[in-house]
Amino acid sequence: MFRATITDIARELGLSASTVSRALHDHPDISEATKTKVKEIAARLDYFPDSIAQGFKKQRTSTIGIIVPEIQHHFFSSAISGIEDLAYNAGFTIMVCQSNEDYEREKLNLRAMVSNRVAGLLVSLSQSTMDVSHFDILKKRKIPVVFFDRTHEDLTGSQVKVDDHNGAYQLVSHLIDRGYKHIAHIAGPSNILIGRERECGYRDALIDRGLTIDESLIVRGGYRNSDGTHGAEKLLALPKRPDAIFCVNDPVALGAYLVIKQQGLRIPNDIALAGFSNNPISALIEPPLTTVDQMSYDIGKSAAALLLEQIEKGVDNVSPVILVKKTKLIIRKST
Amino acid sequence: MFRATITDIARELGLSASTVSRALHDHPDISEATKTKVKEIAARLDYFPDSIAQGFKKQRTSTIGIIVPEIQHHFFSSAISGIEDLAYNAGFTIMVCQSNEDYEREKLNLRAMVSNRVAGLLVSLSQSTMDVSHFDILKKRKIPVVFFDRTHEDLTGSQVKVDDHNGAYQLVSHLIDRGYKHIAHIAGPSNILIGRERECGYRDALIDRGLTIDESLIVRGGYRNSDGTHGAEKLLALPKRPDAIFCVNDPVALGAYLVIKQQGLRIPNDIALAGFSNNPISALIEPPLTTVDQMSYDIGKSAAALLLEQIEKGVDNVSPVILVKKTKLIIRKST
DNA sequence: ATGAAAGCGCTAACAG
DNA sequence: CTGTTAGCGCTTTCAT
Numbered sequence: 001m002f003r004a005t006i007t008d009i010a011r012e013l014g015l016s017a018s019t020v021s022r023a024l025h026d027h028p029d030i031s032e033a034t035k036t037k038v039k040e041i042a043a044r045l046d047y048f049p050d051s052i053a054q055g056f057k058k059q060r061t062s063t064i065g066i067i068v069p070e071i072q073h074h075f076f077s078s079a080i081s082g083i084e085d086l087a088y089n090a091g092f093t094i095m096v097c098q099s100n101e102d103y104e105r106e107k108l109n110l111r112a113m114v115s116n117r118v119a120g121l122l123v124s125l126s127q128s129t130m131d132v133s134h135f136d137i138l139k140k141r142k143i144p145v146v147f148f149d150r151t152h153e154d155l156t157g158s159q160v161k162v163d164d165h166n167g168a169y170q171l172v173s174h175l176i177d178r179g180y181k182h183i184a185h186i187a188g189p190s191n192i193l194i195g196r197e198r199e200c201g202y203r204d205a206l207i208d209r210g211l212t213i214d215e216s217l218i219v220r221g222g223y224r225n226s227d228g229t230h231g232a233e234k235l236l237a238l239p240k241r242p243d244a245i246f247c248v249n250d251p252v253a254l255g256a257y258l259v260i261k262q263q264g265l266r267i268p269n270d271i272a273l274a275g276f277s278n279n280p281i282s283a284l285i286e287p288p289l290t291t292v293d294q295m296s297y298d299i300g301k302s303a304a305a306l307l308l309e310q311i312e313k314g315v316d317n318v319s320p321v322i323l324v325k326k327t328k329l330i331i332r333k334s335t
Numbered sequence: 336m337f338r339a340t341i342t343d344i345a346r347e348l349g350l351s352a353s354t355v356s357r358a359l360h361d362h363p364d365i366s367e368a369t370k371t372k373v374k375e376i377a378a379r380l381d382y383f384p385d386s387i388a389q390g391f392k393k394q395r396t397s398t399i400g401i402i403v404p405e406i407q408h409h410f411f412s413s414a415i416s417g418i419e420d421l422a423y424n425a426g427f428t429i430m431v432c433q434s435n436e437d438y439e440r441e442k443l444n445l446r447a448m449v450s451n452r453v454a455g456l457l458v459s460l461s462q463s464t465m466d467v468s469h470f471d472i473l474k475k476r477k478i479p480v481v482f483f484d485r486t487h488e489d490l491t492g493s494q495v496k497v498d499d500h501n502g503a504y505q506l507v508s509h510l511i512d513r514g515y516k517h518i519a520h521i522a523g524p525s526n527i528l529i530g531r532e533r534e535c536g537y538r539d540a541l542i543d544r545g546l547t548i549d550e551s552l553i554v555r556g557g558y559r560n561s562d563g564t565h566g567a568e569k570l571l572a573l574p575k576r577p578d579a580i581f582c583v584n585d586p587v588a589l590g591a592y593l594v595i596k597q598q599g600l601r602i603p604n605d606i607a608l609a610g611f612s613n614n615p616i617s618a619l620i621e622p623p624l625t626t627v628d629q630m631s632y633d634i635g636k637s638a639a640a641l642l643l644e645q646i647e648k649g650v651d652n653v654s655p656v657i658l659v660k661k662t663k664l665i666i667r668k669s670t
Numbered sequence: 671a672t673g674a675a676a677g678c679g680c681t682a683a684c685a686g
Numbered sequence: 687c688t689g690t691t692a693g694c695g696c697t698t699t700c701a702t
Binding site for chain 4: 019
């Protein structure tokens with residue numbers, strides 16, 4: 001039940017705590033001789049720094065906070081994995097909260113993060129977040145933040161996302177090329193940019209190819225499985241059934257997939273289906289799903305890299321950027 | 336750039352910091368009048384406690400540490416989600432590290448957790464962890480810990496897992512009932528208990544039903560997708576091909592699934608396939624996979640509940656338990 | 671019912 | 687090259 005502190009090492013060697021601290025940090029002022037001695041004793045006593053004490057003193061920890069809607073959503077768990085890998089290599093640990101798509105919980109998560117003096121924050125918004133002013137506190141406290149994937153137009157910090165508009169545009173163009181004429185869209189909520197941009201890509205593709213937009217073919221929901229189920233049920237009940245459905249993301253597409261199968265319809269013969277995100281599961285269903293690769297792991301890594309830069313250089317010395325990654329259309333048998 | 340502290344509130348009211356601290360914590364000594372005043376000012380100044388300072392003072396934070404092999408594995412991300420939900424309700428936040436199945440990284444993760452003075456730790460071992468003595472530090476520091484899913488026989492703390500032996504036994508019995516005679520097993524590494532117990536369940540089921548065990552039908556690997564691929568390749572190249580394969584978990588089964596499909600074999604007609612964990616993906620492939628439900632989210636919640644109890648009552652006042660959850664056999668078309 | 675004071679472990683002026 | 691000192695925000699014992 002003994003925990004070695006810097007003072008223990010100092011006492012052992014008849015040095016001061018500050019010298020030991022400096023030696024441990026390879027401060028140039030300290031002689032090689034003492035550095036060696038200090039490190040020797042440190043190793044012998046199995047000393048390792050108390051991150052909490054350091055964080056307290058320095059007013060900032062080596063922890064990166066992450067707020068996502070749902071941890072178990074593949075896109076996010078994969079992004080978190082990318083963040084963790086990068087953070088680990090930079091000597092940071094991650095603290096994760098999930099908003100469960102709930103605005104109030106997102107606000108509390110944010111407080112917890114600030115309260116824990118995270119060095120920086122990585123955020124993907126909940127689908128129910130309309131107002132983003134709670135993030136103002138970060139600017140006030142000079143806490144670096146990078147938003148990824150689920151962003152909002154009123155946000156001022158850096159952002160990392162894929163080119164949602166273009167990804168959707170390409171996908172819908174592909175559907176048109178295949179000869180589909182009545183292409184429906186199960187859209188996301190309009191407060192979150194990715195939802196709006198994917199819908200916009202969908203609309204623009206139709207318009208550019210001379211097709212008319214039928215508003216009854218656009219149903220709006222959230223980003224979850226169940227939203228796909230409900231959306232598909234509505235669409236399939238339409239008097240003139242669509243011949244293709246483009247879903248705002250893969251979880252929604254999978255929800256739709258189940259409904260289509262249940263109703264005994266064949267994909268793509270009776271109705272084509274496409275998603276967005278390229279979850280691993282989409283390659284394995286039968287038929288495999290056409291989708292847009294969103295490079296979740298890379299998005300996580302890029303967002304973390306941007307954040308680390310801000311942490312290192314100071315939030316005031318880095319101007320916010322919006323990093324837009326290219327998507328890749330993955331054509332499979334569902335279209 | 337102003338952050339209200341307890342001292343600010345104290346100054347504002349002409350009180351001492353200690354009184355304010357007590358008022359904020361609803362200490363019985365403090366009069367209702369001052370409590371009200373303090374809370375009023377606290378709200379006005381948008382005060383909220385500095386968790387780091389609290390943790391520093393109290394020698395323990397309100398953070399629960401989690402170490403898992405891979406965050407993006409559905410079983411783990413789902414368990415983490417369960418942990419986070421429970422932790423959130425109890426006023427804790429979670430800190431997550433992934434070992435990437437690497438023993439050395441697991442050791443460093445552990446240090447980071449201790450260094451961050453987590454209130455308690457939830458651990459699932461990496462597949463390369465043979466020796467678990469690095470966890471001794473937790474006992475020395477009296478840090479509560481609960482191991483879940485991937486455990487090891489030398490571990491002393493509490494554990495939460497499913498009845499792996501029975502789950503495998505039931506599954507293999509089902510295969511025998513179906514008439515399969517040459518049932519192969521792609522097994523996990525033997526250092527981790529779940530691997531050994533699932534294998535044991537497999538062996539016992541065969542023996543109890545009077546079938547002989549053919550060691551050449553047992554191939555050993557890890558817990559990842561690629562292990563399933565390699566395992567299946569070996570098994571399918573055998574002179575006498577097995578008529579069924581039971582895989583140590585769903586990711587491995589999916590790796591095997593791809594190989595079987597690639598080789599043009601039909602499931603289950605040419606060869607049956609079964610997994611373990613009931614990843615959502617396993618219900619959606621064609622044919623859907625027979626598997627064993629492992630209730631990942633619940634395992635996470637139960638482990639977290641056990642941990643919180645230890646944190647609350649003190650690690651010395653709770654005797655370690657091993658919680659074994661019942662599994663549920665999910666029979667689908669792949670068998 | 672409230673205050674004074676000490677201290678958790680570490681770092682960083684400032685001083686020598 | 688090394689030591690002294692102060693203090694980060696909070697809790698808690700001991701006074702009053």
